[in-house]
Amino acid sequence: MPDYAAYFCGQWLTFSQVRIDPLDRGFLVGDCVFDVARTFNGKSFRMREHVERLYRSLRYVRIDPGLSPDEMERISEEVIARNEPVREEAGDYQIWQFVTRGRGRWAHKAGPPAVGVCVRQIGFSRFASLYDTGAHGIIVRTRSFSPDALDPKVKNFSRMNFNLAELEASDVDPEGWPILTDSRGNLTEGVGYNLFLVTGGTIRTPGDRGVLQGVSRAMVFDLGRELGIPVVEDDLQPYDLYTADEAFFTSTSPCVLPVTRVDRRPVGTGGPGPIVARLLGAWSEIVGVDIVAQARHYAPLERLESPRGS
């Protein structure tokens, strides 16, 4: 894996040179927001939406990155461009943007913020085979944060609850994908992916109260309009998922990932459904990359940063 070019606090470095001050509150107390975009054939996808979401997160947590959204977008595109010569091995990239609050005992006196933009491998091997088999969703006991505590719309680094949810799901199936609920028992989201299900030809997803406003989630609404498939927001319970015809996750890297089992029960026929196939087909056409074929091709070639990938 090449040592990718990265932007960090006004400087151009390589990824291995990017180091966080251990007294930065981003590390010390998870006081950091971030966003993750991806490329298709080296071109960024909906970068503006990712940057706008990052700036909504920044505004909510009251961090001023010292860069305008335009500058952040320009830097992100430059990170992609600087790594374009070595893209062939990875196929495409994830682009990570993060802003910490910086050093300081008190949040209101802390700073300056650390701003970084890096590329990483997509991590195809985590999901490539799941386009065929489907993911196994596990409804975990760990709850989503309530929006009146810390709004899950803010993409932030204080995500211990997500980690506990992952561990909990792995107790049921080491390859399980956690699905969370809120304190009212409604389904919310996964740990970095949104949840959809299909009932009687209608695509349904939890409303955005208390879930990340996924850029891929928004794409499903756009594709639904284009394909003539109704997409609605609804309060959904585990019952709706157990009895759905199809289910799927959306996330920046895999785009749309079928969910064929939940809590060891088959969803619908137990195999990936036709609506997931249509969404992936339409999405692939728009970005000019066969999403599934690309994942299958690159998954075995990936040398991952950790055994389980990212």
Place this chain on the structure above:
Amino acid sequence: MSSESLVVYVNGEYTPRDQARISIFDVGFLRGDAVFDTTSAWNGRIFKLPAHLERLELSLRAARIQCPLPPKALADVIVETTRRCGLRNAYIQTIVTRGEPPVGVRDLSQCRPGLIVFAIPYVWILGPDRIRTGGRATIVSTRALPVQCLDPKIKSLSRLHFDLAMLQGKAAGADVSLMLDLDGHVTEGPGFNVFAVKGGEMFSPPEGILMGITRQTVFELAAEHRLPAREAQLTAYDLYAADEVFLTSTAGGVMPLVEIDGRPIGEGRPGPVFQRVHDLYWALRESGRDGTPVFP
């Protein structure tokens, strides 16, 4: 013990286990509209039968079901069923269903209640081997029924949520499942209560649970032997951070947990407070105190 020799009491008759029948139109079957209680015999003595009968009476009153037999006659049937089964160590269940209404009638007051008593060999939620080594639990996502919907103090046969919880626990490879309430407080598991031990003191959830007779017995033994014990609301965190956690049930007595959700509890083996309470409980059972003799 072969199951052929077991006998079931159904509405006034003692019948072999495999011939016992109730109507499929009994709302106890159709809607889980029945209450029950479980007692156990050890060394030929049924433990705290009056306390179990009193709890059954409270469940009946809360559910507005009339028991077909007065308390004394019911006690005699429980003893007689166990005696006919020839069991010295038995799990004995007494069920009162609301019964079957006339065809097409929705008026539940027209149901004639039914009574079923059966005895089977003693049941262990965690068997003797697991009691030695300690059991593994998982806190499942299925929540306990809210008190506002159906108070878990009523020992009713509407227990699908318990079965879903058990299936989830099994899926996670656990021996038993623990359940939280809607606010995230620890309640109980399917058929047992929970105690956490911290700093030598025992804590058990105060409400939203079945008021277990074994749980009550632990509080009595604690008072008798000056072991600190009290009711307290507990969260999942409190269980993870406890020195010891143990379960209580008529089916198995006092049973230790050594792992919850992949986290070792205390030192990862049954602890001294559990052991003390376990030994006191079984000494009490062996002594025959509070026991109703099954055999003359």
